[in-house]
Amino acid sequence: MNGLRKLTDKIKPTFEKGGKLGFLHSTFDAFETFLFVPNTVTRKGSHIRDCVDLKRVMIMVVLALVPAMLFGIWNVGFQHKLAFGLNDWGFWNIVWYGIVKVIPLYLVSYIVGLGIEFVSAQLKGHEVNEGYLVSGMLIPLIVPVDVPLWMLAIAVAFAVLIGKEVFGGTGMNIWNPALIARAFLFFSYPSKMSGDTVWTGGMTRYMAEGTAYASGNGLVDGISGATPLAHPTIEGLQAAGTGFMDMFIGTVPGSVGETSAIAILIGAAILIWTGVASWKIMFSSVVGGLAIGYLGYAAGATDLPGYYQLVMGGFLFGTVFMATDPVTSAQTECGKWIYGFLVGALAVTVRLWNPGYPEGMMLAILLMNTFAPLIDHYVIECSIKRRAKKVKIA
Amino acid sequence: MSNNIYLKKGLDIPISGTAAQITKKVIVPDVVAVKPTDFRGLVPKLLVREGDKVLAGTPVLADKMSQNILFASPVSGTVAEVVRGEKRKLLEVRIKADAQQEHVDFGVRKVSDMTAEQIREALLESGLWPALVQRPYGIIADPQVKPKAIFVSAFSKAPLAASPEFALGDEISDIQTAINALGKLTDGGIHFSLNAENYSGTPFHKLENVIMHTFCGPHPAGNTGVQIHHISPIRKGETVWTVSLLMLAAIGRLFNTGKYNLKRKIAVTGPEAIDPAYVEGYPGISMKDISEFYGSSENLRFISGNALTGTAVGAEGFLGFFDNQVTILREGNEYELLGWAKPVRLSQFSSSRTYFSWLTPKRKYNMDTNLHGGPRAFVLNDVYSKVLPMDLYPVHLLKACLAQDIDKMEKYGIYEVLEEDLALCEYVCPSKIDIQQIITDGISLMLKEMC
Numbered sequence A: 001m002n003g004l005r006k007l008t009d010k011i012k013p014t015f016e017k018g019g020k021l022g023f024l025h026s027t028f029d030a031f032e033t034f035l036f037v038p039n040t041v042t043r044k045g046s047h048i049r050d051c052v053d054l055k056r057v058m059i060m061v062v063l064a065l066v067p068a069m070l071f072g073i074w075n076v077g078f079q080h081k082l083a084f085g086l087n088d089w090g091f092w093n094i095v096w097y098g099i100v101k102v103i104p105l106y107l108v109s110y111i112v113g114l115g116i117e118f119v120s121a122q123l124k125g126h127e128v129n130e131g132y133l134v135s136g137m138l139i140p141l142i143v144p145v146d147v148p149l150w151m152l153a154i155a156v157a158f159a160v161l162i163g164k165e166v167f168g169g170t171g172m173n174i175w176n177p178a179l180i181a182r183a184f185l186f187f188s189y190p191s192k193m194s195g196d197t198v199w200t201g202g203m204t205r206y207m208a209e210g211t212a213y214a215s216g217n218g219l220v221d222g223i224s225g226a227t228p229l230a231h232p233t234i235e236g237l238q239a240a241g242t243g244f245m246d247m248f249i250g251t252v253p254g255s256v257g258e259t260s261a262i263a264i265l266i267g268a269a270i271l272i273w274t275g276v277a278s279w280k281i282m283f284s285s286v287v288g289g290l291a292i293g294y295l296g297y298a299a300g301a302t303d304l305p306g307y308y309q310l311v312m313g314g315f316l317f318g319t320v321f322m323a324t325d326p327v328t329s330a331q332t333e334c335g336k337w338i339y340g341f342l343v344g345a346l347a348v349t350v351r352l353w354n355p356g357y358p359e360g361m362m363l364a365i366l367l368m369n370t371f372a373p374l375i376d377h378y379v380i381e382c383s384i385k386r387r388a389k390k391v392k393i394a
Numbered sequence B: 001m002s003n004n005i006y007l008k009k010g011l012d013i014p015i016s017g018t019a020a021q022i023t024k025k026v027i028v029p030d031v032v033a034v035k036p037t038d039f040r041g042l043v044p045k046l047l048v049r050e051g052d053k054v055l056a057g058t059p060v061l062a063d064k065m066s067q068n069i070l071f072a073s074p075v076s077g078t079v080a081e082v083v084r085g086e087k088r089k090l091l092e093v094r095i096k097a098d099a100q101q102e103h104v105d106f107g108v109r110k111v112s113d114m115t116a117e118q119i120r121e122a123l124l125e126s127g128l129w130p131a132l133v134q135r136p137y138g139i140i141a142d143p144q145v146k147p148k149a150i151f152v153s154a155f156s157k158a159p160l161a162a163s164p165e166f167a168l169g170d171e172i173s174d175i176q177t178a179i180n181a182l183g184k185l186t187d188g189g190i191h192f193s194l195n196a197e198n199y200s201g202t203p204f205h206k207l208e209n210v211i212m213h214t215f216c217g218p219h220p221a222g223n224t225g226v227q228i229h230h231i232s233p234i235r236k237g238e239t240v241w242t243v244s245l246l247m248l249a250a251i252g253r254l255f256n257t258g259k260y261n262l263k264r265k266i267a268v269t270g271p272e273a274i275d276p277a278y279v280e281g282y283p284g285i286s287m288k289d290i291s292e293f294y295g296s297s298e299n300l301r302f303i304s305g306n307a308l309t310g311t312a313v314g315a316e317g318f319l320g321f322f323d324n325q326v327t328i329l330r331e332g333n334e335y336e337l338l339g340w341a342k343p344v345r346l347s348q349f350s351s352s353r354t355y356f357s358w359l360t361p362k363r364k365y366n367m368d369t370n371l372h373g374g375p376r377a378f379v380l381n382d383v384y385s386k387v388l389p390m391d392l393y394p395v396h397l398l399k400a401c402l403a404q405d406i407d408k409m410e411k412y413g414i415y416e417v418l419e420e421d422l423a424l425c426e427y428v429c430p431s432k433i434d435i436q437q438i439i440t441d442g443i444s445l446m447l448k449e450m451c
Helices: A002-015 A022-035 A054-084 A091-124 A131-142 A149-167 A177-188 A203-209 A234-239 A244-249 A261-274 A279-299 A307-311 A315-322 A333-353 A361-393 B116-126 B164-185 B224-231 B245-257 B287-293 B394-403 B406-411 B419-428 B435-450
Strands: B004-006 B020-026 B031-034 B044-046 B059-063 B070-072 B077-084 B090-097 B133-135 B150-153 B190-195 B211-216 B240-242 B264-269 B277-281 B300-304 B325-330
Touching (some): A022 A091, A054 A091, A054 A131, A054 A315, A091 A131, A091 A149, A131 A149, A131 A177, A244 A261, A244 A307, A279 A315, A279 A333, A307 A315, A315 A333, A315 A361, B004 B224, B031 B077, B059 B090, B070 B116, B116 B164, B116 B245, B133 B224, B150 B164, B150 B224, B150 B245, B164 B245, B164 B264, B190 B224, B245 B264, B394 B406, B394 B419, B406 B435, B419 B435
Parallel strands (some): B020 B277, B150 B190, B150 B240, B190 B211, B264 B325
Antiparallel strands (some): B031 B090, B044 B059, B059 B070, B133 B240, B264 B277
């Protein structure tokens, strides 16, 4: 340990202003602060500080995402096995296929995203911000596994540059950067982001070339590869052989990390326990989703009971990991209730009454990100008026 | 009238080094300093020159803006040095104390026979007027103004704060005299806040001519700002005064003995203080006078006040006018390998559950001055209001201060807060933002624009 510190101290001058590699100062600083909590002491204000920092907060979110990621890797292989009838595949075959498909998504996400982060930090002379650790973890989990890597790279670059850096970096952005990446893909390359063939690993390639990775098999008869959202009726789900429990456990096609309610709920428990994400937003979003879900059920817009809406598609993933982004969500406690409710309600509204989009979570969150400052504004105005009244009475 | 107010939000910081309730020594002052920097916004006028003889109570400085506000020497002796900083800003007037202390005689007076005007005059000429702090902004009270009310907090939950019962418990009669005197300066009465957990155990609940309140809750429940917010919030255009118990005792002493006597029990605290305990001394005493509480001053930080809001004065520095606490901390200027990534980090405290210090709620930590991270933009938004028991939106207030938007600062409550009230927000901030500095700048802006 001391050796590592000595080495760092030895090479540090090279990267400081005036040093040979001075232009890489931010990069060096990022790696140094990653390895060591810096030796800076308080200069102003409080002389002692809590030992929690943003790195710790971010790593908690990354940890909370791990169950969804692991399940996603397994499910990618499992869906491939189902689609191509690979009955001899065991657990490790499935996982290996998932790894081969998902790890490249992660590599692209982190290399492109962090690359831009480092360069922009360097240009601005800032410290590299750890916010992208979370965005980079999220992005591969919310795209279809068959998305072409070059598209993902462009989307990530767009998200980091336009979604975040132009506003000034983490903490200043208006929209959730990971969702910006997904929205970019969704509107720029709709054929790769929706439909029936993108959700199962290898199917795109099979459609194009008649062959899929690791398999000479053809598609199994009757496999549609569509997510449950494509046929959101009791009948449709039965025809696809999907039950509520399948969707709860997550053994259905979908974006990489969004399918398993169980894995997401483990993540939610971590986030709520550590206090990193707001349980108010999660709770009210679920309430909003249920409310509109049952309203649609009662009004005959769907024959699925409201609770089905929670486990289908990206509802839960969005609720737990995307809507709760502290930077882009509502900032006031009362505003969080309103914001969360509207996220859930809008997402299900889009699902039930908009024939164009089977899934509404992404758009609901982005829309509510836009309106979050407005919600906060009115919450604060109300609170100030209420207080003024109270003072007058007293 | 008694009033119970329960506050849930806040945090008692578990830092080690509480002062034992014994007076370890009586400091015979050597060199003491009068520091104009103890008072916000003060433009001082020097009234003495190097080599002048002064008594305890002789004015040393005056406020340039209203020259009847005087600042007196706490000891008798000779003016040794006038220390100036950048742009010749006056920092300290150092006074070499005599072996035998002599006081200016202001005459013993009976408060009940005095008018408000006479009381004001007595406080001004004796140099005790600056003990009265005006809200908003935390500046020296304006003698022309009649405040809405006067607020006194009789307890502090700040880290390692001196126990008022131990430090001032035997000065009840002086405090009562001061309350009787100050009561004539306002029509709103003197609001006196006690700690609900110790209501009957404290001698202060016997004080008369005050409006008693009790507060219950973690730090900052003992902050006057928080108490005012719950008793009678400050609206635009209103002024209230606050005064500490410590200063009440000094004011009472002035009337009862005719002397300007700021003698106080000072808690020497902190993880690096050896056998932390109390000493008896004066404001302006040097850190060198408490040298038995630390081995070598190397790599230590000496704070006049508590670890959250105090001023780092250095090993050669002097105790502030309002302070009765010294905190000694170690400078945390070393690297910690993978600190933030360790699953458990037993030697550090965090109020957040991202670490495991919530498992050991009784434990005290040897905290140091390391920042524990790098400065970032605001990211988490709900950590601040969890430690601020006020109906305010701290992040919005801070952003208004940063944007120098006076209308919004007003709306979001700049009149009701001082740095100390948001010190805990700064402590818990994962983005390591200097919140107290932002508030200081905001208040300076208000003072500049509104006066």
